[in-house]
Amino acid sequence: MGGMRVHRQLHGRGALFDTEPAGLAPRLVGLRPHQHRAIAVEHPQELPFVVLTGARGTGKSALLAELRRAYHGHTPVALVDCEAAEFAAPPAGRDTEAWSPVSQALLVIAEQLAQPVTGAGRITFPRLMSGLVAVAAGGWRDADSERIRREVERILLLNESGSWIAGFAGRWAGRVAANVAAAATGTGPLLSSAIEATLESISDSFVHRRRQRAATWWRDYPNASRNARRGLMLLSGHFRAGGTSREHAERHLVRALLADLTDAYAGVLPRMQRLGRPLVLVDNAQSAPGPGLTDPVLRDRSAGIADQVVFITALRGTGRPALRNAVRRTLPEVARRTDWTPDPASPASRALLVSLPPLTADDTLHIVDEHQVPPQLPHAVHRLTGGNPLGITLLTESAAQNGTGSLGELLTSDVRLHEDRDGRPAYVELLDRLVPADRMEELTVLAAAHDHDSATALAAALLPDDFGPADVRALQTRLVQEGLPEVPGRFVGDPFVRTLLLLRLHHRSADHGRWRATHETLIAHYAPPGPDEAHTRYRLHHELALGSTESAVAHLRDTFTALDTRTWLRTLRFVASAPYFHAHDAEGHDFAAHDDRRAAIALGHTDAAQPMPDSADDHAVAVLHLRIRRLLHAVWQLTDPLALPDPKVCDRLRFELEQLSNLRPAGNALLWRASRDWPEDALAGRPLRIPDGNDDDSGDGEGAA
């Protein structure tokens, strides 16, 4: 994610970045992006805690990176990625008792916010600094003074004002670090000495009201008896204790950060120097320390402890349970105003969840068009990716590097995302970013599954023994949590991700053995006839995936008169939605071959060579057989996300459906409707409609629905 080549201008995210009229970010920050010009803020008193939601690859990280670029140097900006390694575990030699992802994140955030901006100098964080020193001091029991010095100096730098007066007196942090280290390794009680030295250093450094306020801030810590030193001792103790005590301590550390920021913006001089509000960007806020940063802010704001910090966080999925009551909007809805009013009773309502919609066809065109590409490619890319920003940009990159127009080739060709890294197939790069890495292997297999049962069957047959039905359920839940759509009849709901996974499955082994095994397993799973059409449908679908069309054609031919027309059409549509890879080729070639035999069959070029099945004795049956064969291949080709719809095939599809409608007086209207709708839908890249049907199950063909 972080390494993605990001476009200079993010397409389709104007609702966030627009200047005239101002988008969400400028309205909250109070500054035009990339400019040092103030604009009116939308929520002058209390501002929403913005959470961008979406599945992997929806462009959240790119948005946050662009936000940082837009405001860097203009207002204090911090960007942390909660999945970064530095938050996963304490640095070497550091005790977990005195370290937590939240404390680390606060340190990193404050370090970034401290940077001077146009018109104003560094921000100091005396409150947070003393809190972090107190926390760190909890782990110094048997540390040597050199290590203490090293640890504490980084924290103390938060209070370095960087002014020339301070510079005149030498690096403040260096001097104080020596004092603190000396105090901590001295004879007296270690913790209180370190705290004492730190507090003294704040209040002594300058006789300044602002500093005095900061030095006494911790006396408001619960049970501190109006004594800052005691407050810090308690903080340190709570932090060390872990559990909810640590959460309590962390909450106060977050509050200290916000108080320092508020203080930096208070007063006549700062107000005349600083434009806008400080901006804190938290990526991957679903993992620690994300919740540890989010929840205290929401709680404090709900409790009336106001701050003016703009939080914009990115959350994979659709929202954590803690944010259940948050206000939800889509990005286009907040383009002009948020319509956000917090509910006093619910801290979560201080959050504003903004979901990122897929990019439109126009956006796709704008992105892909930046390179010299074949004219039909933008449309094909959009049809395949469904507007997934990551998919679009990576395919564009692949097109730029490989200079080909075929989607299949673009996906399998190597793409280099970094100068210093070898290229890898585009679909691999995409999957790395679009699915959880730890379940890649399982998902590759399960992508072919349709529901829990089929997935379990696949897992039992092809996955290691330790991956049982419970794990299948867990994986399914996880996909939903990560924001992938839940689609009946598809284990992996997102068509683009599913296509990529199936592609990976196809390429898993050189002889496509894994691919074949998977589909054979499912064919076996669906072999016993089900209660209705469904099992047959699935079986034929997977047979088709393996390249065997005969039974599908036969089944469709035989049921054409027997089945309800709508059900028949669904069966046709579902069976034809099977992935089309040339795994079945005698030479073992994959689909990269340019000739798409489906089109040839659909257009009737192979009819003559087609041996008649046994049952097709009389002429009418033979004609129907061939017609249905052509029809199946036409639908198969036209709905293949990796192939561009062929207009000639579309035309043929219309014709075949018209002809069929003549054969079925009962279903005449439906078939005729389909003969009009399907070619149109196919050309537009839409799922094929079943006219007048209860058509919420587009594309899946789940007959049981």
Added chain:
Amino acid sequence: MAGTGFGTRLREGVWEIPLRRYVALLLTLVVLGGLGFVVRTLAHDDRSCAKGVLRAEGSDECVGVSATGYDWGRAPLRPVVRAIDRENRSIKGPYVTVALLEPFTATDADNLGDVLHELQGAYLAQYQANHRSNGTVPAIRLVLANPGATGAHWEHTVEQLAGMTGAKDRLRAVAGVGLSTAENKRAVAALTARGIAVIGTSITADNLANGQHGKDPFPGLARVAPTNTDEARALTSFARVAADKAVLVHDQKADDPDNGDPYSLTLQRSFEKLLKGSPYAPWSFNPPDDRSLEGSTANDFEQITHLVCDTDAGTDTILFAGRHTQLRQFINALGERGCQKRRFTLLTGDEASYLTGDKDLNRDALNHNLTVRYTALAHPDAWLTSPPATGGSAADAQALLDLVREGQGDKVGPIGDVDLEDGQLIIAHDAMRLTYQGIRFAKGSKDIPTLEEVRNEWRLIKGTQQRVDGASGWICLDNHGNPYDKAVPIVELTSRGTARFVRIAWPEGKPPAKECLPPS
């Protein structure tokens, strides 16, 4: 990134940040102010000569009113200007300001000499007022007002003087005025129209006086010198000229509305009355507009000289109505006349007094049967031998002479080189005396009289108590502010360039009675 041009950086790096915006605005203001100041200082045409004095528009002449030790760039004036400045600064207690209106920037030596002498006289009178009058208040502060050498910038100076009548300067009178030019006449009209009393020193022109044809066009104007008419009357009472034995030479432009000369005109009219029935029509010359310039009149006079020689043998008197430069040219021409054997007496007004120090005068002309006699404004010898019983006194004359002597010392002076013979010092002294006496009479029981009180005082300057015992004779003013039967010394220009006192003549034919009350 948005544009990184200068405009964007200015907008985003400075303007958008309030602190920087205000600091930048402040700095911009300071810089602009500084620039403005620098540009103004650099571009400013410093027209100031001294405090209160500046170069007039379109000219390099320093005009205005000086209350400091500024010497107008004229070295001869420097000692007396410094003395006046010292005197002004030593004033303690109530004071009024009197301005001396003179062409301090005069370029020719004649006029500058006059100015110097008047300045010395005025100063001595100021000194007398402040130190020799038993501590009578108010003290007199003397400031110098220059309308320009030709009086061209009188408007500026008059405006400035008018602005000094307030509580700070307390200007109550303007003395001086000097020549009776058209510009000076307008200046006097403007000053008196603003209610400021004016005391003329050597104004002799009739039309720069009140009471002519029963009108008072200059309310508040007082004069020390007799009018030209009175001078002419005194002159004629002295000469007893017969119409058939005299010819008149006059200024052709004397009655010009723009560049006219009231002095010459008055003299001309008076002489014309004497010459009623003369066989010769008057001869005129055409002087330049600035009559202190040489112009081309010398040529006129050469031709007039031929006419003079062509007159009957009985003609022995030439009456000259004109200014001193032209008079000099005429005398020089007469010195070259063809009829050197014939004896002529040239009679003229007080302008001839300028010729006493005039280096361009061909003094040898006076050795060739030519006598130049004229009415002086005053003469130091007038009262020293056998003075009349009334109309003036030797003691008053001697008092000024003593003061002049003191003026050479450090206590009163130094006031520079003194020349009493042209009478300018004496007459200016008398005018200042009239001024301060008038002001002190007018003040009543207060310290400072109002402008109006000063203006209305002149008609009361008469009688044994209130007449001014001037060094040039008694000054008793009639109801129009003109001196009544003022002693007119008749002097003769000598070939040594001095004025020899001949005798005192009286406009009324005899000295005034000791009450010195003008008849109605």
